[in-house]
Amino acid sequence: MPVIMSALNRCVLFKLVSKLKTGLIHFKRFGYNAPPQRKTPDSLLRVGHSAITQTTLSTMNNKSRMLSVSCSRCLSTSTENRAARVKRVSVEGNIAVGKSTFARLLQSACPDWEVVAEPVSKWQNIESGTSKGTAASPQTTVSNLLQMMYQDPLRWSYTFQTFSCMSRLRTQLQPPPARLLSSEGTPVQVYERSIYSDRYIFALNMFELGCINSTEWAVYQDWHSLLVEQFGHQVELEGIIYLRAPPKTCLQRLERRGRVEEKGVKLDYLEKLHVQHERWLVEKSTEIHFEKLKRIPVLQLDASVEFKSDPEVQKEFITKMKNFFNAL
Ligand SMILES: Nc1ncnc2c1ncn2[C@@H]1O[C@H](COP(=O)(O)OP(=O)(O)OP(=O)(O)O)[C@@H](O)[C@H]1O
Numbered sequence: 001m002p003v004i005m006s007a008l009n010r011c012v013l014f015k016l017v018s019k020l021k022t023g024l025i026h027f028k029r030f031g032y033n034a035p036p037q038r039k040t041p042d043s044l045l046r047v048g049h050s051a052i053t054q055t056t057l058s059t060m061n062n063k064s065r066m067l068s069v070s071c072s073r074c075l076s077t078s079t080e081n082r083a084a085r086v087k088r089v090s091v092e093g094n095i096a097v098g099k100s101t102f103a104r105l106l107q108s109a110c111p112d113w114e115v116v117a118e119p120v121s122k123w124q125n126i127e128s129g130t131s132k133g134t135a136a137s138p139q140t141t142v143s144n145l146l147q148m149m150y151q152d153p154l155r156w157s158y159t160f161q162t163f164s165c166m167s168r169l170r171t172q173l174q175p176p177p178a179r180l181l182s183s184e185g186t187p188v189q190v191y192e193r194s195i196y197s198d199r200y201i202f203a204l205n206m207f208e209l210g211c212i213n214s215t216e217w218a219v220y221q222d223w224h225s226l227l228v229e230q231f232g233h234q235v236e237l238e239g240i241i242y243l244r245a246p247p248k249t250c251l252q253r254l255e256r257r258g259r260v261e262e263k264g265v266k267l268d269y270l271e272k273l274h275v276q277h278e279r280w281l282v283e284k285s286t287e288i289h290f291e292k293l294k295r296i297p298v299l300q301l302d303a304s305v306e307f308k309s310d311p312e313v314q315k316e317f318i319t320k321m322k323n324f325f326n327a328l
């Protein structure tokens with residue numbers, strides 16, 4: 001065991017030293033000092049009023065979805081049409097900005113809206129068989145990939161992104177519940193994050209930090225594009241809600257929440273994720289590889305306000321969401 005451990009340590013050390021030599025990473029846990037990046041303009045951290053940056057959705061897109069979404073879901077024709085009526089939207093935002101809290105508000109606001117949670121518990125509990133078990137009594141161990149990724153990002157980031165993306169894909173492929181299919185209003189399925197933030201926020205960030213190397217990044221992008229192309233309309237979104245708050249606010253909320261895996265997360269990491277969100281959803285400078293995603297309507301909401309206990313702000317959010325969903 002000590003031999004294996006020291007070999008592992010040597011391997012990790014070698015990888016680390018060679019990356020440091022090439023200037024790819026400089027980090028202390030998650031308070032990374034990453035290689036010089038574009039500086040975040042102050043104005044990006046100032047959270048303005050919410051705005052629908054793009055409110056029109058092409059009717060053609062809806063029609064084409066009507067035609068194709070259903071056959072792969074193996075539903076009857078009338079159910080197919082009903083499924084195609086369900087709009088799909090993701091809620092994006094920095095760690096601990098309040099997506100789950102916002103999702104609960106959404107869920108309670110309207111029976112036509114269904115929230116699908118981020119599959120965090122799956123990442124925290126990965127069951128695997130061990131060689132010690134027998135066919136009659138297999139032994140399983142449970143590993144916490146979220147914790148492994150935070151503790152040793154260089155070793156586990158690529159593995160984490162494969163698993164997080166796969167679990168998000170499964171989530172996005174689930175058919176809408178019957179309640180939404182029979183809805184007379186505007187049924188909406190709302191996902192906490194998506195296969196798109198997996199790539200254009202987290203995996204990209206890990207690559208820029210040097211925790212995913214260029215080969216891993218090329219492999220990730222290759223299979224990600226293949227999956228999106230193969231699953232086509234089934235994984236398309238009609239809109240994105242961007243919950244925006246200064247990274248400092250997110251850090252305060254993260255610390256207050258106290259999720260054990262996130263103990264080492266530093267402001268610097270949240271600032272980098274904030275920049276990724278801004279590039280993708282505000283400045284639109286992230287290179288996007290899917291046509292529809294390039295033109296997706298984004299509703300920005302100021303998540304720095306304490307909406308949890310303020311009915312007035314809640315009302316305002318719900319009205320904005322209704323308008324946004326109706327325009328999709
Ligand atoms: N608007 C708000 N005002 C004050 N506190 C908030 C607000 N939104 C969320 N919180 C608090 O911040 C913490 C993080 O919120 P939440 O779990 O909803 O974040 P999240 O964005 O879903 O996190 P993650 O990125 O990890 O999925 C919680 O303790 C929550 O109660």
Ligand SMILES: Nc1nc(=O)c2ncn([C@H]3C[C@H](O)[C@@H](CO)O3)c2[nH]1
Binds near residue numbers: 120146149161198262
């Ligand atoms: N590295 C990485 N890649 C992802 O795709 C990703 N998605 C979420 N997370 C982290 C943020 C919260 O701590 C916690 C719950 O959101 O999981 C991620 N981390």
